[in-house]
Amino acid sequence: MQEPFDIFIGATPYSVFPEEDNTFTIFKDGKEYTHIQKDTEGVWLRLDYETDLPLFDEDAEINEIGRQINLYLAGL
Numbered sequence: 001m002q003e004p005f006d007i008f009i010g011a012t013p014y015s016v017f018p019e020e021d022n023t024f025t026i027f028k029d030g031k032e033y034t035h036i037q038k039d040t041e042g043v044w045l046r047l048d049y050e051t052d053l054p055l056f057d058e059d060a061e062i063n064e065i066g067r068q069i070n071l072y073l074a075g076l
Helices: 060-074
Strands: 005-009 012-018 023-028 031-038 044-047
Touching: 005 060, 012 060, 031 060, 044 060
Parallel strands: none
Antiparallel strands: 005 012, 012 023, 023 031, 031 044
């Protein structure tokens, strides 16, 4: 399993903890924020905390977090 890493969107720090099956636990400003999953290259989905099922609502912040994750992983 991959080690956690940090990304920044603007001045906001996010800590990314890779999980299984292209899912990630995201911490924002040091607090657990959300769980996300890669759907397609440009679309990421927030996961419901109780069921771990994807929520199919368009979220620009989640997609930007995913884009930054892709950039980080491409640089490894």
